[in-house]
Amino acid sequence: MSTFLSCVRSLPQISHPQCFFALSHQITLILFTDSENTESCGRFVCSLVISQRHFRKISLKRLWSKGDNSIVKQKVGVGSSWKCGHIISAVVLRRSRNPNTPDIHSFFQIYKTMLLSRVRGSLVAAVVADCIGAKFEFSRFVNIDKVLNAVKKLEQNRTTMKKKVAEGKKEKQGDVLSFTDDTAMARSIAASLIEHKDVNVRDIGARFAKEFEKEPSRGYGGSVITVLRALADQDLEDVFQPAREQFDGSGSYGNGGGMRIAPLGLFCHQLPLQELKEKTVSVTKLTHTHPYAIVGTLLESYAVHLALSLDNSKPLDTDNFLGQLLERLRPTEKEIYDQRRQMKSKEKNSGDESEEEGIEGLPYCNKVELIRDFLKRDVDSKEVRKKLGTKVTALDSIPTAVYCFLRGASQSIPGTEERGPVEQTIIYAISLGGDTDTVATMAAAISGAFYGLESVPQAWQESCEGVRDALLFGEKLTEIISAREVKS
Template sequence: MTKCVANTLLDPNGFSQKLLAKNFVLEYFKDPRRGYGAAVGDVFDKLRKTKIANPVGPAAEQFGGNGSYGNGAAMRIAPVALYCANRDKSELIKLVQESSLITHSNTLAIHGAVLQALAIRQSLLCDPKEKFDGLSFLQQLKTDIVELEKSNDPDLDAHHNAYEIQLSRLQNLLEGKIEPSDENVLNMLGHSVEALHSVPTALFCFLKNTSQEAEKPFRATLEYAISLGGDTDTIASMACAISGAYYGEEVISESLIKHCEDAEIIGQLADKLSEV
């Protein structure tokens, strides 16, 4: 699905929800048993049957009209961050929202994807040769998320400032105001398939291992994310997307890359996205 996002952004005719939905459907039905959630399978089935008459319709109908609040949209969002590295944040947010709505219409899922994309973009714009200030990095993201969550109605949405709260908890763990034990990280940030309880966790995995200037920070981020358990593949993927954007591909060992599916193709797509 990440490749679908990248290829759609690179399409000569420009990005569109309908084209991305079509690419998702084609990719899904190549191998529907590879580990996709049952709910998203229903979305792609309806999109195919309706010939994508409404790219966001099936997702909006899910879970009693509340939509999915999972982390699938955030997990695949890295290409948007790379594409928007030197573009305005408003364009990034718009593209994240449009790409997320095809499968995840719940605000918590969309805002989680925005947070992940902003973190990757911010990492891309950092200079890894300069001393990393994790708290400043986090504060910028928090400022952006607070602005984003202003669009939520506090009278109608019980989770109107959910990510602001999560990032405040993350800050307390990062500063050591609360002991960053595994138990506290899991209790405060979570490690589930919900975007709210996995995207901030992935961000913490990156900040914890970058702020401490680990000898092999990318690998340390990966191993720490896995050690927390739960939705490990998604959380580790998101954490490493942020870390990889910060350090660059040269810190990723060949022993890891050879186990990544379509690594060469993804590298080529990344190069193209950085050039457009």
């Protein structure tokens, strides 16, 4: 029974539901309610179902409080308030042959399939966005039309290539877009999480170094190369030291932490936010120790984690998303800056005259509030670039990625009306120019976690290097998440 309830509670669509199940001759009816008195609510609906047998012919069908599910509204009361509580949603499963045993396996398979699509969707969308975005990185003139023309050409080339392959010709490597350091480092994190089933910073650092040594031409930044070479030293006692010594001890405030963190945000699905925060900070500090880099990476990690947990059966409530994001970010941002100030104060008292960063207020929270304002009005790309940014610095790129996701979710981007929200997110992020591959890959990771793999065009997937590995990583991460939830 505890396993069954664990499966119910781990549905990504419902946050902290009270739940119970009602048995009849034909089915198991699982209901979610905000009532604290689930026992009385359960007896009420159970008697209703057993006496009237409304769901006798329904099998493996999710019933939500919208659309054509009027039978649920009328007969069970989804969306209605009863004395015993408000019923949020319902799931119906056909009973097994044993009338006393709910079909737990079938129910959990539905959940696992949904989760797999969204974990894979995040990783695959991120890879695709990195590959396509790399073609435009720091180009002087980028706009929606140029990006649209590029993806249309990519889709046409894929169609042509399929015809050639069907005729017996081999596919050329040049027909596949290459990924950058963004994906290379994200892959290292995913592989380490899968092997250790937890964060192992020494192993992640070693994988970063090994990946760089194997393929140094992926576009790594000059400062991080110094760190990666230091991390290759197996005798290094403190894996955080090389990054901590960067820029006269202030550390890098680039966006390298955010560009690679999506696998961790997915891995921490259903874990406490404190664990997500601690794991994100430790992975970030391997290469970036400045507070701006750490808070920015947390913003991306929180956004991916949140997107995966929300109900994607209905349009995204962008205002609610930002509200929940701010609830997570505000205390974290303040805490990290306070810790930095305390550390600098101790260094100054001990005779260290290193320069103070001059951090004032909560700049990331301010930018999230700015995103809220942008979504309420028609904002041109110039204003987005000026106020949110598209640079390599974390503060001037990671909030932009969040905005691109939300802008794509609203599907209000001119010229892309016939495309889905993940496509719109990627196209729009790249069209802003600047650090196109990184902004796009971060935005796509959030979007893919919400909309799932089916929202990433097949032609794009087939045209980009690293997609097959992303699919495999997604499958293995989902297995870990699912096994962890059943065990708990």
